Amino acid sequence: MCEANAYLKEGAEEVLFMEAVDIIEPHEEGLKIVDIYGKQKFIRAVIKDMNLLNHRIVLEKG
Structure with a gap:
């Protein structure tokens, strides 16, 4: 499977925001x-780092 988990950077920590991410769209x-599974979340953030080989997306509140 090719999904990634999205983490929200909070200070020095990264907190899991959503598992099994399939789509990220600007909104x-x-x-x-x-x-x-079709579950959607909206967040005021930008992509800080993305490593698809390790299935990780790091978001930072914008």
């Missing part, structure tokens, strides 16, 4: 993130 003032 008004942030991002729309959709998992493989």
Whole structure:
């Protein structure tokens, strides 16, 4: 499977925001993130780092 987990950077820590992310789309003032089950979340953030080989996406509040 090719999904990744999205983490939200909070200070020096990274907190799991969503598992099994399938789609990330720009949305008004942030991002729309959709998992493989169709669950959607919206967040005012930017992609800080993405490593698809390790299935990790790091977001930072914007």
